Amino acid sequence: MKLCVIGTGYVGLVAGTCFAESGNDVICVDIDAEKIERLNRGEVPIYEPGLEELIRRNVAEGRLFFTTDLAEAVRRSLLCFIAVGTPQSDDGSADLGAVIRVAAEIAEAMDGYRVIVTKSTVPVGTSERIRQVIASRTKHPFDVVSNPEFLKEGAAIEDFMKPDRVVIGTDSPRARALLQELYEPFVRTEQPILFMSPASAEMTKYCANSMLAARISLMNEFANLCEKVGANIDDVRRGVGFDRRIGQHFLFPGVGYGGSCFPKDVKAVIRTAEQYGLDFRMLRAAEEVNVRQKRLLVDKVMEHFGEYLRGMRFAVWGLSFKPRTDDMREAPSITIIEALLRANAEVHAHDPEALGEARKIFGDRIHYHRVNYDALRGADALLIVTEWNEFRRPDFDRMKQLMKHPVIFDGRNIYDPEDMQARGFIYYSVGRRPVKP
Numbered sequence: 415m416k417l418c419v420i421g422t423g424y425v426g427l428v429a430g431t432c433f434a435e436s437g438n439d440v441i442c443v444d445i446d447a448e449k450i451e452r453l454n455r456g457e458v459p460i461y462e463p464g465l466e467e468l469i470r471r472n473v474a475e476g477r478l479f480f481t482t483d484l485a486e487a488v489r490r491s492l493l494c495f496i497a498v499g500t501p502q503s504d505d506g507s508a509d510l511g512a513v514i515r516v517a518a519e520i521a522e523a524m525d526g527y528r529v530i531v532t533k534s535t536v537p538v539g540t541s542e543r544i545r546q547v548i549a550s551r552t553k554h555p556f557d558v559v560s561n562p563e564f565l566k567e568g569a570a571i572e573d574f575m576k577p578d579r580v581v582i583g584t585d586s587p588r589a590r591a592l593l594q595e596l597y598e599p600f601v602r603t604e605q606p607i608l609f610m611s612p613a614s615a616e617m618t619k620y621c622a623n624s625m626l627a628a629r630i631s632l633m634n635e636f637a638n639l640c641e642k643v644g645a646n647i648d649d650v651r652r653g654v655g656f657d658r659r660i661g662q663h664f665l666f667p668g669v670g671y672g673g674s675c676f677p678k679d680v681k682a683v684i685r686t687a688e689q690y691g692l693d694f695r696m697l698r699a700a701e702e703v704n705v706r707q708k709r710l711l712v713d714k715v716m717e718h719f720g721e722y723l724r725g726m727r728f729a730v731w732g733l734s735f736k737p738r739t740d741d742m743r744e745a746p747s748i749t750i751i752e753a754l755l756r757a758n759a760e761v762h763a764h765d766p767e768a769l770g771e772a773r774k775i776f777g778d779r780i781h782y783h784r785v786n787y788d789a790l791r792g793a794d795a796l797l798i799v800t801e802w803n804e805f806r807r808p809d810f811d812r813m814k815q816l817m818k819h820p821v822i823f824d825g826r827n828i829y830d831p832e833d834m835q836a837r838g839f840i841y842y843s844v845g846r847r848p849v850k851p
């Protein structure tokens with residue numbers, strides 16, 4: 415099939431590349447000329463495991479192209495995917511500016527039947543808005559489809575190639591048949607393609623993200639309670655996770671959810687509910703808990719060292735909002751580092767992939783280290799903010815030698831408290847008893 419994907423970010427680039435990988439002819443479009451130039455030079459502008467190799471192969475085999483020319487891409491495509499950002503606007507709702515602009519541009523470029531597919535996360539009613547925008551600008555026939563994306567950054571290729579399910583929201587039999595044909599190679603092991611109305615598809619995406627975000631906040635609340643009453647959240651997590659009604663995923667406590675989706679999507683649902691006269695109390699609570707949880711490590715630091723941190727040096731391991739991505743949007747590390755800086759502390763940060771993104775946020779206000787151990791030299795304490803695999807089995811003796819004080823604040827519970835005690839560390843984690851040597 416011939417298709418274009420407009421918006422070449424974490425979602426659009428992965429979707430376009432994976433569609434090409436299954437044999438389609440794909441044109442990826444972006445307004446960011448520098449991004450497109452880099453892609454055309456063979457550089458991948460984001461870090462996503464496995465993506466670079468797939469892009470290289472599909473470009474070499476002539477199925478994947480990058481351009482800023484939206485009109486030409488639309489003329490050469492039957493399906494046009496919209497995958498531009500839908501950031502949070504001032505009132506909490508999703509900013510649909512880019513989506514609507516792109517829909518208008520597609521309409522003006524159309525020279526025959528097209529299917530316009532929204533992959534961006536958009537509030538209920540957006541498909542209808544897109545339909546009206548396009549209908550007012552073209553005489554050619556078209557269908558609008560809502561096809562929300564559920565991939566996780568860090569495992570995006572795997573998620574896209576083998577989705578748990580594909581959700582297609584459309585009222586058109588013609589568009590339904592085309593989307594079914596497009597997605598069949600991705601669901602060979604019987605995962606369902608679920609057809610529904612555009613409004614239900616749009617709501618499904620928000621419901622999934624809200625549920626996951628609420629689950630994280632609920633576990634974080636239990637973790638905080640565990641610490642107070644002397645229970646261990648790891649044991650509690652295992653105890654509930656084996657219940658088949660609950661399951662093992664998304665039960666790990668930590669320093670709060672971040673990223674480009676959960677925070678803004680939860681706010682967008684709260685805002686949509688408000689617009690319809692509903693108070694979505696569960697999600698307001700999930701969000702409030704998350705805001706507080708992002709400060710958790712700093713509160714623990716201040717309980718240990720006092721609120722006045724001038725002259726103290728803190729190592730931070732992990733800056734991206736989760737491992738295996740360089741994405742720092744809404745990352746808890748930002749809240750934590752800003753709070754340390756406000757208390758006049760010095761911050762030495764390490765991340766395997768996100769140092770470039772971090773530099774855009776903090777500039778020369780913090781120190782950056784390519785090697786994790788280098789960040790520890792002379793540190794009063796280490797804060798672990800993202801659970802990259804390479805932090806799980808470090809050389810603890812070397813760490814102790816490098817640090818001024820052997821104090822660790824672990825926001826991801828990657829070590830065992832008893833083990834850390836035996837190794838001579840003061841060790842704080844989430845929802846578990848702190849230990850001292």
Ligand SMILES: NC(=O)c1ccc[n+]([C@@H]2O[C@H](COP(=O)([O-])OP(=O)(O)OC[C@H]3O[C@@H](n4cnc5c(N)ncnc54)[C@H](O)[C@@H]3O)[C@@H](O)[C@H]2O)c1
Pocket residue numbers: 420421422423424425426443444445446449497498499500512515516533534535536563564565566567674675
């Ligand atoms: N990142 C995720 O894990 C994820 C997962 C599922 C769904 N989503 C949703 O997918 C959408 C895209 O998210 P993302 O993380 O890929 O965003 P992103 O910010 O990484 O990428 C968006 C891209 O769109 C481009 N763009 C903006 N306006 C444009 C225009 N008028 N014409 C052409 N290109 C334009 C930008 O330059 C950018 O490259 C959002 O709605 C998001 O909520 C994201």
